[in-house]
Amino acid sequence: MFGTIILVSGLAAIITINLLTITTQFEAFEEEYKLNEERSGEDIRVDNVEGNPTLGLLLLNVTNIGEQGIQIRDFPYIDVIIFYKKDGANQTAWVPYDPNGASTPYWRVYKVFFKGREGDLMNPLKLTNPTHGIWDPEETIELEIVLSGSVQEFYYVVIATPRGRIAYGVPS
Known part of the structure; x- marks a missing residue:
């Protein structure tokens, strides 16, 4: 009788562990699915890159070609x-976002365009403090990227x- 209780307890423990593992795997799968779903609505394209190596300056146009906007807080x-x-x-440099361009290196939004015309019609990006707004689908933002000092040549930006x-x- 005591052996049967131990056997049943052992089987119950194994089943519980297996169920927890399956639940954890399902939760991970569900989280990955949600992330992929979010990603599917977000997409961008770099349209134009102009560089001035002497100033360590890049200007590039990036268009939101996805189905959802990107909050300025992001x-x-x-x-x-x-x-x-x-x-x-x-060299490789990760450039931090600084809407005020207070210290180099930095990147910030310089201008906003909608279908080739300057201006932001929906959920306008307010670029001064306090910042708010959304980079909506079909909007293009012109980024100003400034490095610390001059460079010889820009290869590419990601x-x-x-x-x-x-x-x-x-850069063209």
Whole structure:
């Protein structure tokens, strides 16, 4: 009798562990599905990149080609990575978002366009403090990217959205 109780208890423990594992796997799958669903609505494209290596300055147009907007409060989570040549060596720099351009390096939104015309019609981006608004689908933002000092050559820039969509551009 005592052996039967131990056997049943052992089986119950194994079943419980297996159910917990299945539940955990399901929760992970569900979370991944939600993330992929969010990603599917977010997409960007780099349209134009102009650089002035002497000033360490890049201007680029990035268009929201996705189905959902990106909140301005999420801009600090947008990654801007520059690949360039300085002092004869290849360099890579992650550039932080700074809407005021207070210290280099930084990137900020310089202008907003909708279908080729300057201006923001829906959920306007207010770029001064306090900032608010949404980078809506079909809107293009012109980014100003400033590095610390001059560089010899810009190779390319990579932009990654908060949910992981990536676009890149090469200076013309």
